[in-house]
Structure formats: C-alpha cells, structure tokens
Amino acid sequence: MHSQECPLVQSLNQHKLVTHPVTSSVTSRIFAVLFPGNPAVNALLATLYISGPPNFLLALCPPNIDPSSLSVMVAFAVGGLLGDTLFHLLPEIFLGEDSPEHVRFVMVEPNKNLLLGVAIMVGFITFVAMDKGLRIATGGESGHDHSHGAVERDEKPAARGTASSVDSGDASAVRQRKPASSSDSTSPSTTTFIPDKEISPSVKLGGYLNLIADFTHNITDGLALSSSFYASPTIGATTTVAVFFHEIPHEVGDFALLIQSGFSKRQAMGAQFVTAVGAFLGTAIGIAVQEFGGSSSGAGAVSGPGLWGTSLQWGDMLLPFTAGTFLYVGTVAVIPELLETGPDRGLELRKTATQFAAMAAGAGIMLA
Structure with missing residues (x-):
C-alpha cells in the first residue's frame, strides 16, 4: 500500500490543508508562465533566459568599462548564489522539498547523506582544480575567477x-x-x-583561456538548471534567478577582459555568444543523465538498490555537484575581490556598506 493511502497519513494531509491552505503567490504565477512545460523543457527555457539577455546587454557596454564598477552587482550576485545554495539547494538535497498538498516523510539511510556530501565536495574541488590549472597556464598572473578580478589588467591598456x-x-x-x-x-x-x-602573449593567452573557462563554467550552469528543475519546479525557478543575476557581472567582466586582450567589441560579443553554447550543452547533459541515468524522483526513476545500496541514482548526484560549484563561485572566487580595500577609509566604509546591502538584497530575493 502506498504511504499516502494510509489512514494516518490521510488525516495528516487533511490537517495540513486546513492549517496551511494552498495559496498562489505572485512569484509562483510568474514562474508558471515562464516555465510551463516538463522539467526538460523548463530547463532549456531557463538556459535561454540566462544566456540571451546578459549577452545582449554587452551591446550597451562601453569597451573601456571599469571592472571595479561591477563590485555592487557582484555582491548582489553573491547574495543570490549563496542564498539559493543555502536556502534551497542544500535543504532540497538532504531533505527534499515540502509539498503544499500532503505531508512528506524522509527516510534516513546510512550512506545517503555521506554520498551527497561527497558529491558537494567533488563539485567544489572541480572548480578549485580548474581555477588552479588556469593560473598555472597563465604563468601565475591571474586565474579565471568568476568575480573577474582578472580584468584588473585594464589598468595597463594595450x-x-x-x-x-x-x-x-x-x-x-x-x-x-x-x-x-x-x-x-x-x-x-x-x-x-x-x-x-x-599586448603581451601572456595577456592574449589569458583572453583565450578565459573563453575556455567561461565555456566550462557555463556547462556547470546548465547542469545546475537541469538538475534543479528535475528536483522541483520551485527549486529550478529560484536557481534560474540566482544564475541570471550572476551572469550579468560575469559576462560584463569577461567582455572587459577580452577587450583588453586584443578583441574588438564585435569580436568580444561574438565570443561570448559562442561560450553561451556551453550552457545549452550542460543542460542537455543534465537532461540526459536525469532521463537515462535515473534518479530517485525524476523521470528516469529506477527500482532496486542504487549507489552504495542507497536509493540514490547517478542523476541524484548532479544537484549536490552543482551546489558545490555554487559554493566555490560564491565564496573563493568572489569574496577576495569584495575584501579588497583602498587607502580612503571613508570611501571604503561607504563602498562596503553598499556591497553588504546588495548582498543582503540578493539573499532576500531567495528568501522571498
């Protein structure tokens, strides 16, 4: 007998509906319009939303844009990324999402949480390895951090x-x-x-390596979107919002780095559109893993024991993996830039207050 057919569970469902009636918020109605299909279709739509507008905004950016002017937007994106990871992704990974219509039970398995933690760490270490490899390839001058402190070379134009x-x-x-x-x-x-x-060869190399890193990062964005929509529509929608706000300073920072690496404005914009293909590739990979690799809750759910005798399938590893990458991007790759200070204490205090307010606003959107 299914657990929802148990008399005790049915009485709990009725009590929940009485005490917490189902309501439709403005955001849920907006999400329903933006994401009307199944998880695969919604993931592809989300990838289009986070890839198109930020790249078209580059047409409005001057070639000599000052990357330091992006610090407030970067702080806002950090709040969104960390808020989505801590408020939505991690609770979903370990406990699952609450259903508005019925109660849910969580089964504690000996190795399940351990495997999920390993997947989070693998995602984190993967980005550490990628960042370290790019720093080695550029001779230690700069790596591809997602806050784009690398574009500080703009102080030394070609x-x-x-x-x-x-x-x-x-x-x-x-x-x-x-x-x-x-x-x-x-x-x-x-x-x-x-x-x-x-323009030195190392700066030119840094520009091309930045494109490779951007392409790889966009793949992980696609993986995050596909895995989150297969987890639940709400998790997918909030992850899309977090990635969208991160993509704006991300794309503008890459644009500035390419300009100073010798690209014309048109060439830099074209290169950014090419790297956007990585997001669609990552989404397609994520959909394939969910559909054919199986997951405990997705369309590819399979029966029988999973990894290490748990209920987890390979598809269930994508969400914690991408949560690990989000933790890296939101902390190691960005926080160092926000910690940089200048000699003017008054200016730095005002700048810091603005950054913290922006970070709180980004996290507040995820809470709402």
Whole structure:
C-alpha cells in the first residue's frame, strides 16, 4: 500500500490543508508562465533566459568599462548564489522539498547523506582544480575567477597615446593611427605618439583561456538548471534567478577582459555568444543523465538498490555537484575581490556598506 493511502497519513494531509491552505503567490504565477512545460523543457527555457539577455546587454557596454564598477552587482550576485545554495539547494538535497498538498516523510539511510556530501565536495574541488590549472597556464598572473578580478589588467591598456586613441578599446585601430601620427610634423604632441606596450602573449593567452573557462563554467550552469528543475519546479525557478543575476557581472567582466586582450567589441560579443553554447550543452547533459541515468524522483526513476545500496541514482548526484560549484563561485572566487580595500577609509566604509546591502538584497530575493 502506498504511504499516502494510509489512514494516518490521510488525516495528516487533511490537517495540513486546513492549517496551511494552498495559496498562489505572485512569484509562483510568474514562474508558471515562464516555465510551463516538463522539467526538460523548463530547463532549456531557463538556459535561454540566462544566456540571451546578459549577452545582449554587452551591446550597451562601453569597451573601456571599469571592472571595479561591477563590485555592487557582484555582491548582489553573491547574495543570490549563496542564498539559493543555502536556502534551497542544500535543504532540497538532504531533505527534499515540502509539498503544499500532503505531508512528506524522509527516510534516513546510512550512506545517503555521506554520498551527497561527497558529491558537494567533488563539485567544489572541480572548480578549485580548474581555477588552479588556469593560473598555472597563465604563468601565475591571474586565474579565471568568476568575480573577474582578472580584468584588473585594464589598468595597463594595450596601447597608450592620446586620450582619444584608447576610447575604442581596439588595438588594431591604435596600430592604424600610429603611422599617421608619427609622420605629422606640425604638432609636437602627436610626433611623440608611441605605444606604451604591445599586448603581451601572456595577456592574449589569458583572453583565450578565459573563453575556455567561461565555456566550462557555463556547462556547470546548465547542469545546475537541469538538475534543479528535475528536483522541483520551485527549486529550478529560484536557481534560474540566482544564475541570471550572476551572469550579468560575469559576462560584463569577461567582455572587459577580452577587450583588453586584443578583441574588438564585435569580436568580444561574438565570443561570448559562442561560450553561451556551453550552457545549452550542460543542460542537455543534465537532461540526459536525469532521463537515462535515473534518479530517485525524476523521470528516469529506477527500482532496486542504487549507489552504495542507497536509493540514490547517478542523476541524484548532479544537484549536490552543482551546489558545490555554487559554493566555490560564491565564496573563493568572489569574496577576495569584495575584501579588497583602498587607502580612503571613508570611501571604503561607504563602498562596503553598499556591497553588504546588495548582498543582503540578493539573499532576500531567495528568501522571498
């Protein structure tokens, strides 16, 4: 007999409906419009939402954007990512989501929580290894952190001459102006136009490695979206919101790094659209694992013992894995940038207060 057919459980269900009647909030109605299909369709729609708008926003960004101006947006994204991980993903991973219509029972298994913890750690360590590998590949100059502290190289532009020569951010345009300015004998200020420094090979390499890292990171975003929608529609929707807010400073930071690596604005935007394919690839992989690898609650649920004799299947490992990557992105990859301070104490105090307010706002959205 199914547990929901038990008289005791049915009486508990009736008591729950009386004491906690089902209501439809504004956010739930919005989510129902944005995600009207099954988990696979919703995951693909979510990937489209988090990949399209942030990339189109790059058209509005000036090539010489100051990455430090993104610190408030980064803090807001951190609050959203950590809020989603701590308020939604981890409770869902270990306990499951509450159902508004009936009570739920959680079965405690000896090795289940252990396996879930291992999957979280594997996700965390995977990003540590990726970040460390990129730092080694770039000679220790900078890794691909998701707060994009790497774009601090913007302080040393590829070429420096007259004020108007760097506005476009296009190194090729600077090189085209060089002969004309050097042959002009009528103006002493233009005859001394000499590029301060050509783009070094390591900076160019850093730009291409950043694209690879961005592609890999987008794969994990796709995995997160697919696994969260198979867990529940609510978890999927909140994860989409958290990833969306993270993608805006993420994409703008990558855009600034590519510009200073020698890309034109159009080339940088095109490269960002190419890396967005990684999110769809990750979503497709996640859907395939859920559908064919099995999960204890998804469409691919299988009968019989699972991993280590527990009820867990391989599909159940995706959500804790992505929770581990979110923990890395929201802490190790971003917090160091927020801890950076300057000599002006008053300015830093105001900046810190703004960052904490933004972080609280991001977490507050996840609570709501």
